[in-house]
Amino acid sequence: MSTEGQLKLEWAREHMPVCNLISERFRSEKPFKGLRISMALHVEAKTGILALILKEGGADVSLASCNPLSSDDSVVSALRNNHGIDVHAKKGIDEDTYYKYLNTVLDRKPHLVIDDGGDLVKMLHTNRTDASVNVLGGNEETTTGIVRLRAMEKDGILKFPMFDVNDAMMKHLFDNRYGTGQSTLDGFMHATNLLIAGKKIVVAGYGYCGRGIAMRMRGMGGIVTVTEIDPVKAVEAVMDGYTVARMNDAIRDADIVVTATGMKDVVSYDDMLVARNGIVLCNSGHFNNEISVSELNKRAIWKGEVRSEVRRYKLDNGNTVNVISDGRLVNLASGQGHPVEIMDMSFAIQALSAEYMAKHHAEMQPRVHQIPAVIDDSVARIKLESLKLKLDSLSESQVDYMNSWGEGT
Numbered sequence: 001m002s003t004e005g006q007l008k009l010e011w012a013r014e015h016m017p018v019c020n021l022i023s024e025r026f027r028s029e030k031p032f033k034g035l036r037i038s039m040a041l042h043v044e045a046k047t048g049i050l051a052l053i054l055k056e057g058g059a060d061v062s063l064a065s066c067n068p069l070s071s072d073d074s075v076v077s078a079l080r081n082n083h084g085i086d087v088h089a090k091k092g093i094d095e096d097t098y099y100k101y102l103n104t105v106l107d108r109k110p111h112l113v114i115d116d117g118g119d120l121v122k123m124l125h126t127n128r129t130d131a132s133v134n135v136l137g138g139n140e141e142t143t144t145g146i147v148r149l150r151a152m153e154k155d156g157i158l159k160f161p162m163f164d165v166n167d168a169m170m171k172h173l174f175d176n177r178y179g180t181g182q183s184t185l186d187g188f189m190h191a192t193n194l195l196i197a198g199k200k201i202v203v204a205g206y207g208y209c210g211r212g213i214a215m216r217m218r219g220m221g222g223i224v225t226v227t228e229i230d231p232v233k234a235v236e237a238v239m240d241g242y243t244v245a246r247m248n249d250a251i252r253d254a255d256i257v258v259t260a261t262g263m264k265d266v267v268s269y270d271d272m273l274v275a276r277n278g279i280v281l282c283n284s285g286h287f288n289n290e291i292s293v294s295e296l297n298k299r300a301i302w303k304g305e306v307r308s309e310v311r312r313y314k315l316d317n318g319n320t321v322n323v324i325s326d327g328r329l330v331n332l333a334s335g336q337g338h339p340v341e342i343m344d345m346s347f348a349i350q351a352l353s354a355e356y357m358a359k360h361h362a363e364m365q366p367r368v369h370q371i372p373a374v375i376d377d378s379v380a381r382i383k384l385e386s387l388k389l390k391l392d393s394l395s396e397s398q399v400d401y402m403n404s405w406g407e408g409t
């Protein structure tokens with residue numbers, strides 16, 4: 001019996017009312033009976049609950065981590081030893097082991113795949129086409145994975161339908177914004193034990209994640225500047241009360257930079273050369289290439305750990321730069337990931353989309369599909385129910401009014 005991880009699973013489950021309600025139905029209907037589901041997700045307690053509810057729905061589940069630093073070993077052990085889940089993850093694995101684990105879950109020749117970032121699906125289309133023979137379809141969790149899937153669809157090589165879970169309203173409106181907002185601060189504070197109030201903070205990217213991070217950094221008293229490449233998002237940041245600047249200008253005066261763009265080299269080595277001595281850099285975007293850590297590793301004249309999750313680099317101009325968790329997702333590598341209630345909604349979307357895919361894959365083209373509105377709607381209704389909040393509804397005459405074009409003055 002693995003106690004620590006089991007307690008984390010129980011705590012998560014207690015705070016996931018939407019997933020719990022779905023799992024009650026799954027237990028009686030068994031929508032995944034006879035299906036193998038291979039998943040690559042951040043292996044921590046909330047993901048554990050998703051694995052368990054799919055299993056309760058009849059699936060044979062295999063789980064690998066989608067990031068070398070985001071696994072919680074106590075949860076891995078509880079899932080494996082207490083619940084018989086086939087799980088392959090360990091915090092701090094190297095790249096070879098990371099791909100070995102992805103290969104292992106693909107060896108199961110899954111019927112459904114649930115991916116976060118697109119590595120699993122990419123492998124099914126390149127070096128592991130042998131493992132794709134049974135695949136009916138799958139789900140992708142995050143913005144970066146969707147970008148990759150759309151590129152595959154454009155090149156005409158996508159072999160099976162994939163659901164764009166990220167673009168479900170009940171996912172990105174809350175997960176990317178409030179989830180990343182809160183958990184990025186949690187990861188930053190845990191890694192550094194530094195104050196945010198009064199600090200000059202640059203947030204790169206004003207998409208859903210960037211908006212959440214900027215909002216929470218400001219809430220803690222940070223003075224926030226946003227960098228963007230999209231003029232509309234930049235205007236939105238201005239209207240929300242932030243300064244907008246280019247990275248190479250903003251970084252000169254910054255204490256902290258957080259990237260959340262899904263783009264590589266957003267903080268380049270040249271940017272670091274003009275940064276303040278002692279700046280702290282971290283990333284909340286999916287991959288560890290938003291901060292040019294590989295360039296930093298090549299060009300810095302000295303590096304060393306200054307805290308367990310912070311590496312300091314000395315540049316050839318004499319200044320130092322501190323990078324949290326090697327530029328990997330700070331909220332997962334140094335924090336506990338999104339709050340439980342957020343992942344309750346994101347994973348409810350995952351579970352219902354997987355069920356829809358299991359039932360309707362034959363009618364779906366091999367491309368990226370939007371989540372049916374009925375799934376968003378049902379997750380929102382269950383969430384409101386769990387909060388004991390009630391909605392108004394339109395009267396008949398209001399429906400007539402909405403459908404008429406003549407009434408009014």
Ligand SMILES: NC(=O)c1ccc[n+]([C@@H]2O[C@H](COP(=O)([O-])OP(=O)(O)OC[C@H]3O[C@@H](n4cnc5c(N)ncnc54)[C@H](O)[C@@H]3O)[C@@H](O)[C@H]2O)c1
Pocket residue numbers: 142143144145172175176180204205206207208209210227228229230233260261262263266284285286287329331338
């Ligand atoms: N940390 C987490 O837990 C978590 C959660 C959800 C998504 N993500 C990841 O975070 C990243 C962003 O996701 P999102 O949903 O906010 O995406 P988004 O598309 O809503 O926003 C990204 C923004 O970055 C801007 N951008 C792109 N290149 C830039 C550059 N060079 N400089 C400044 N801005 C730039 C874009 O114009 C866009 O506004 C993705 O990699 C996504 O997979 C992480």
